[in-house]
Amino acid sequence: DTGVSQDPRHKITKRGQNVTFRCDPISEHNRLYWYRQTLGQGPEFLTYFQNEAQLEKSRLLSDRFSAERPKGSFSTLEIQRTEQGDSAMYLCASSLPLPSEFGYTFGSGTRLTVV
Amino acid sequence: AQSVSQHNHHVILSEAASLELGCNYSYGGTVNLFWYVQYPGQHLQLLLKYFSGDPLVKGIKGFEAEFIKSKFSFNLRKPSVQWSDTAEYFCAGYMDSNYQLIWGAGTKLIIKP
Numbered sequence: 508d509t510g511v512s513q514d515p516r517h518k519i520t521k522r523g524q525n526v527t528f529r530c531d532p533i534s535e536h537n538r539l540y541w542y543r544q545t546l547g548q549g550p551e552f553l554t555y556f557q558n559e560a561q562l563e564k565s566r567l568l569s570d571r572f573s574a575e576r577p578k579g580s581f582s583t584l585e586i587q588r589t590e591q592g593d594s595a596m597y598l599c600a601s602s603l604p605l606p607s608e609f610g611y612t613f614g615s616g617t618r619l620t621v622v
Numbered sequence: 623a624q625s626v627s628q629h630n631h632h633v634i635l636s637e638a639a640s641l642e643l644g645c646n647y648s649y650g651g652t653v654n655l656f657w658y659v660q661y662p663g664q665h666l667q668l669l670l671k672y673f674s675g676d677p678l679v680k681g682i683k684g685f686e687a688e689f690i691k692s693k694f695s696f697n698l699r700k701p702s703v704q705w706s707d708t709a710e711y712f713c714a715g716y717m718d719s720n721y722q723l724i725w726g727a728g729t730k731l732i733i734k735p
Binding site: 510511538540547548549550551552555562563566598600605610611612613614615616 | 626631656658664665666667668671712714720721722723724725726727728
């Protein structure tokens with residue numbers, strides 16, 4: 508296991524379409540996080556899971572955004588009815604239960620372009 | 623509200639120059655602070671972290687940072703930069719939670735060969 512994997516790396520979609528991104532964390536990491544990064548900004552927290560439980564989702568940007576981690580391993584982030592403002596890099600990260608000590612490991616991200 | 627500020631959005635230096643990138647946070651309680659680096663086309667990588675103990679922390683690739691609580695600062699330093707240090711550097715921290723990192727806007731560092 509060499510790190511956090513995200514798929515796809517790039518996604519171009521038409522406005523109004525639904526998109527789904529996948530994240531495979533480091534296998535021994537039970538925490539998984541989704542962030543969004545727009546140009547010129549640092550990452551913005553969206554949601555996180557501990558095992559299969561989604562413990563914080565109030566920062567998801569709207570009800571068009573949802574995330575799952577059904578078996579406590581990989582996770583998906585879905586955006587419904589995409590808008591041009593959703594264009595951004597979507598980052599996944601994973602960590603051990605004490606992230607404040609060890610930090611996160613990030614994936615390479617999925618770059619979404621909504622046209 | 624908690625925040626992290628990086629005041630220099632772009633820094634250009636020549637090789638062998640000394641580097642200091644500023645990071646300030648806004649929070650009155652206990653903080654855990656990090657510096658991450660993002661090389662062109664690559665993912666975010668942890669450079670160093672502070673969560674307790676010695677306020678001068680050393681990280682990878684010759685970087686260090688000093689936590690100064692009285693100044694709410696966690697500046698990143700390197701005595702002599704190399705062309706390969708060209709990247710974007712992000713300061714981030716945990717403040718009132720242990721799961722949500724709050725990030726600065728990043729500093730793009732360009733090293734001229």
